[in-house]
Amino acid sequence: MPKLSYLKALNRALGDEMAADPDVFVLGEDIRVAASNLTAGLFDRFGADRVLDTPLSEQAFTNFATGAALAGLRPVIEFQIPSLLFLVFEQIANQAHKFSLMTGGQCKVPVTYVVPGSGSRTGWAGQHSDHPYSLFAHVGVKTVVPATPADAYGLLLSAIRDDDPVVVFAPSGALGVREDVDFSTLAPVPLGVGRIARSGSDVTVVALGHLIQDALAVADELAGEGVSVEVFDPRTVYPLDVEGLAASVARTRRLVVIDDSNRSSGFGAEVLAVAAERFDLAAPPRRVTRPDGAVLPFALALDRAVQPGRDQLLAAVRGVLTSGGDR
Amino acid sequence: MTSVDLYRTVRLIRRFEERAIEFVRSGEIVGGIHPYIGEEAVAAGVCAALRPDDLITSTHRGHGHVLAKGVNPARMFAELMGRESGLNKGRGGSMHAADFGLGILGANAIVGAAGSIATGAAWAHRRRGRDVVAVSFFGDGAMNEGMLLEAFNLAALWRVPVLFVCENNGYATTMPVAGAVAGSITGRAKAFGIPAFTIDGQDPEKVLAATTAAAERARAGKGPTFLECLTHRLDAHHTFEHRARLSYRSAEELSAGWSRDPVEIQGARLAAADRAAVDAEVEALLDAAAGIALGSAHPDPAAALEYLYASPEVMR
Ligand SMILES: Cc1ncc(C[n+]2csc(CCOP(=O)(O)OP(=O)(O)O)c2C)c(N)n1
Ligand SMILES: [Mg+2]
Numbered sequence: 001m002p003k004l005s006y007l008k009a010l011n012r013a014l015g016d017e018m019a020a021d022p023d024v025f026v027l028g029e030d031i032r033v034a035a036s037n038l039t040a041g042l043f044d045r046f047g048a049d050r051v052l053d054t055p056l057s058e059q060a061f062t063n064f065a066t067g068a069a070l071a072g073l074r075p076v077i078e079f080q081i082p083s084l085l086f087l088v089f090e091q092i093a094n095q096a097h098k099f100s101l102m103t104g105g106q107c108k109v110p111v112t113y114v115v116p117g118s119g120s121r122t123g124w125a126g127q128h129s130d131h132p133y134s135l136f137a138h139v140g141v142k143t144v145v146p147a148t149p150a151d152a153y154g155l156l157l158s159a160i161r162d163d164d165p166v167v168v169f170a171p172s173g174a175l176g177v178r179e180d181v182d183f184s185t186l187a188p189v190p191l192g193v194g195r196i197a198r199s200g201s202d203v204t205v206v207a208l209g210h211l212i213q214d215a216l217a218v219a220d221e222l223a224g225e226g227v228s229v230e231v232f233d234p235r236t237v238y239p240l241d242v243e244g245l246a247a248s249v250a251r252t253r254r255l256v257v258i259d260d261s262n263r264s265s266g267f268g269a270e271v272l273a274v275a276a277e278r279f280d281l282a283a284p285p286r287r288v289t290r291p292d293g294a295v296l297p298f299a300l301a302l303d304r305a306v307q308p309g310r311d312q313l314l315a316a317v318r319g320v321l322t323s324g325g326d327r
Numbered sequence: 328m329t330s331v332d333l334y335r336t337v338r339l340i341r342r343f344e345e346r347a348i349e350f351v352r353s354g355e356i357v358g359g360i361h362p363y364i365g366e367e368a369v370a371a372g373v374c375a376a377l378r379p380d381d382l383i384t385s386t387h388r389g390h391g392h393v394l395a396k397g398v399n400p401a402r403m404f405a406e407l408m409g410r411e412s413g414l415n416k417g418r419g420g421s422m423h424a425a426d427f428g429l430g431i432l433g434a435n436a437i438v439g440a441a442g443s444i445a446t447g448a449a450w451a452h453r454r455r456g457r458d459v460v461a462v463s464f465f466g467d468g469a470m471n472e473g474m475l476l477e478a479f480n481l482a483a484l485w486r487v488p489v490l491f492v493c494e495n496n497g498y499a500t501t502m503p504v505a506g507a508v509a510g511s512i513t514g515r516a517k518a519f520g521i522p523a524f525t526i527d528g529q530d531p532e533k534v535l536a537a538t539t540a541a542a543e544r545a546r547a548g549k550g551p552t553f554l555e556c557l558t559h560r561l562d563a564h565h566t567f568e569h570r571a572r573l574s575y576r577s578a579e580e581l582s583a584g585w586s587r588d589p590v591e592i593q594g595a596r597l598a599a600a601d602r603a604a605v606d607a608e609v610e611a612l613l614d615a616a617a618g619i620a621l622g623s624a625h626p627d628p629a630a631a632l633e634y635l636y637a638s639p640e641v642m643r
Contacts, residue, residue: 049454055484060443060477067447070432071382072455075447091474095440101634103425103433104416108637142641163637191641239642 001180009149010116010170011040012186013156014076018046021074024160027052027061028078038078038116058084062091062113069109070099074160077111082118082130085167093139096165108163114156117172118145119210119260120296120303129296129303133169133208134261137238137270142166142191144236147212149179151235154189162191171260173210194241196248200230203254203317206245206271207231211258214310218317227321237267242274249275254320255285258313263289283324286316328375333531334593335605336371340391341590342609343400344562346617347390347407351566355621356407360421363391365561368589369494370395372534373462373554376542377430382448382461384441385434387422388494388560392464393434398426400613404620412623418634430459438499439465439472442491446482449489449545460545462490462538468499470512476519479551483519488545490538491516491553494528496560501575516553528556529587532596559584 004012018024025046026039032053034040043051054061058079065075079085085092096109119131136143142164146152152170159166197212198219207215212233219229232248234241249255255275259268268287275285288308290296296303344364350356363370366388374383374395385392393403398414406413407421414424425433432448435441442463449461469475470493482489493512497504504512513523522544526537534556541552561584563569594602636642 055477055480057477057481059474060446060481063440063443063474064447064450064478064481067432067444067449067461068451069447070427070444071448071451073451090437091440094437095435095444099433100637101632102415102419102423103427103634104414104418105634105637106415106425106427107432110637140635142636162641192643236641242643 001182003178004149004181006149006152006170006177007037007116007175009153010038010114010156013153014038015042015045017157017160018042018050023072024074024076025050025052026076026078027054027065029054029056029080031078036078036080036116038114058087059091062088063095065111066091066096066099066109069111070107074110076160077113079113079115081128082115082132083127085113085115085132089135092141092165092167097139097141100164109165110163111165112156112159113165113167114170115168116170117175118169119171119173120307121172122303123298123300125298126295131169131171131260133167133237134266136167137267138265140238142236143169143238144191145169145171145209146235147174147197147209147233149177150181150186151189153186155191155235157188158191161188166191169209171209177213189235192236192239192241194232194234194244197231197233198229200228200252202228202252203256203320204230204232204248204252205313205317206255206257207233208237208259208267211260211308214313215258218310218313221314222317229317240270240274242278245274246278249279249281253280253282255279255281256288256313256316256320257285258288258308260308261289262294263287263292283320286320288312288316328535330532330593330596331601331605333371333375333535334597334602335609336375336395337367337531337589337593338605338609339400339612340367340370340394342613343394343403344390346613348566350407357409358420359566360390360407361388361565362562363388365559365584365588366494366496366528367391368531368534368593369492369528369556369558372531373492373538375531375535376538377460377462380430380459382430382432382445382459384432384445384461384463385424386441386464386466387434387436388466389422389424389434389464393424393426393431396431397429398424398431401616401619404616405623408620409625410620410623411626412620417626439469439475441465442475443478443481446478446487446489450485450487453488458546460488460490460542462492464492464494466499467493467495467497467504467508467512468502470508470515476515479516479519479521482551483521486548486550489551490541490545491521491551493553493555494558495555496558498560498564498575500564501573512555513553521551521553523553523555525555525557528558529589529592531589531593559587561585561588
């Protein structure tokens with residue numbers, strides 16, 4: 001079977017959807033030459049009106065996309081840096097997201113915001129290394145963080161087809177992931193539906209995006225010790241697949257979440273809150289996150305020290321297995 | 328568009344606003360409003376130059392824009408009163424009136440935000456082969472919002488059929504233009520290669536003429552035009568000011584503004600009998616509109632988050 005990389009999957013989804021729907025167009029910085037490769041080949045296929053190279057005017061071109069969406073198009077914006085989302089937070093959270101309700105349902109704003117290379121980029125320091133998916137979940141913007149090439153393809157397709165604004169985070173730690181894929185099976189993946197990335201019976205580990213790889217590695221390691229880890233990938237941060245998670249936790253009754261957000265008020269905190277409200281757990285759940293208020297420092301060892309990693313996850317899983325008693 | 332039509336629009340806006348202020352005082356409208364009194368000629372003249380399928384974006388001081396674009400005053404009153412029969416079903420209020428059927432893409436409460444939205448919408452229509460023009464209204468205060476200056480650049484660069492209409496009423500809340508704008512307002516548009524004109528915003532016929540030329544230019548594919556309309560806000564920044572009594576402009580300045588009242592300027596062009604007939608027509612229309620609005624239902628609190636998502640099926 002052919003190998004498909006995560007980045008190529010995003011590129012393929014975008015090209016397929018542009019071919020299928022003439023209302024879809026993409027805009028962003030340096031996308032004509034495909035500096036990030038997300039738009040590779042698309043300018044030649046679709047031309048300047050559908051691959052719109054923009055000046056460095058993020059706030060205006062984000063609202064421009066809202067306007068184009070109000071007029072019936074389906075814009076996809078590529079953001080070069082995750083922190084550009086802070087610059088356009090008003091335009092997404094306060095404009096695009098609010099149009100439907102505030103106009104009494106007169107309109108829709110089907111814009112997709114894609115960040116190829118979210119989270120730490122290894123050596124790019126604090127202003128390039130944020131992973132603000134929790135912020136968008138908090139304000140109620142549909143937010144996805146695919147982990148695999150097939151999901152990157154399928155979730156981007158669903159994001160573009162959805163009639164609301166959707167933010168798609170493509171973690172830099174996942175862009176290089178490759179998998180064997182039968183291209184004929186590539187299909188939309190519904191928003192808001194998680195998946196079991198690995199089945200297990202002793203503990204549920206919730207992970208997203210690039211952290212799925214860490215969760216699977218930890219599961220492998222613990223399998224050697226006779227511990228059976230289930231890895232649950234919600235795929236969509238908002239809306240969260242609470243039912244899918246509940247079904248997993250009903251089997252394992254133990255829960256750890258690994259989350260590349262700052263600790264306070266992050267996605268991991270939300271998972272734990274849901275667990276506290278709804279799940280019958282055998283041990284207190286744990287979260288592995290970036291520290292409170294973290295800024296990723298430049299030096300590699302410092303960057304790594306601030307990101308949630310395998311050792312912490314291993315310790316957290318061991319912790320929930322030994323606490324609570326009735327395993 | 329006749330002189331009578333223009334007079335009807337400025338008079339309608341004036342009387343709508345005066346009645347809305349009364350409804351603020353009586354508590355029928357909560358949250359207050361930003362009255363458009365004194366600036367009616369801008370909305371009337373601009374919208375008279377537009378086709379029904381042309382688009383506008385409006386501002387926090389936007390009642391005049393949407394009335395001039397043709398909204399039903401009953402649905403506008405109802406919106407201000409937060410009723411289910413309002414333009415936005417009571418979900419938007421004074422600063423957010425939208426009527427997509429009339430090309431009104433919504434008033435926007437964030438100063439300077441809508442210029443780029445109008446630019447994107449106009450670009451999209453042109454891409455779909457329609458010769459639609461979009462107008463973005465904004466105040467002098469918006470001229471200091473970077474996002475709007477970015478929009479000027481995009482619009483000029485891509486020759487978007489959008490008109491930028493700056494209502495220079497001399498103040499952003501209490502901040503005078505002289506204290507806020509370095510250089511000149513039109514100079515900023517000209518810096519992007521956008522033709523920019525300063526016009527008398529108290530005379531609807533002058534505004535109509537300038538807008539007609541700008542719209543023709545846009546429809547011909549020649550790109551955006553910027554109109555600085557010099558105008559006077561003759562009432563409060565917001566109705567809270569009726570109680571707060573902020574001091575930032577003199578009584579002389581205000582009375583000089585009233586000497587150029589757009590309702591009188593346009594009214595003087597009509598025979599007394601015609602004018603009286605329009606006035607009566609407007610009162611009857613607004614009497615009926617207010618009655619309909621006051622009699623319409625309040626939204627059901629159980630539906631408070633209705634319309635939050637256009638694709639709600641993925642939400643759980
Ligand atoms: C971005 C932004 N900053 C501040 C405000 C608060 N505010 C509302 S109206 C206003 C003054 C706007 O002045 P101008 O653009 O001249 O319009 P005018 O009120 O004079 O019609 C301000 C500061 C806002 N709504 N949005
Ligand atoms: Mg002003």
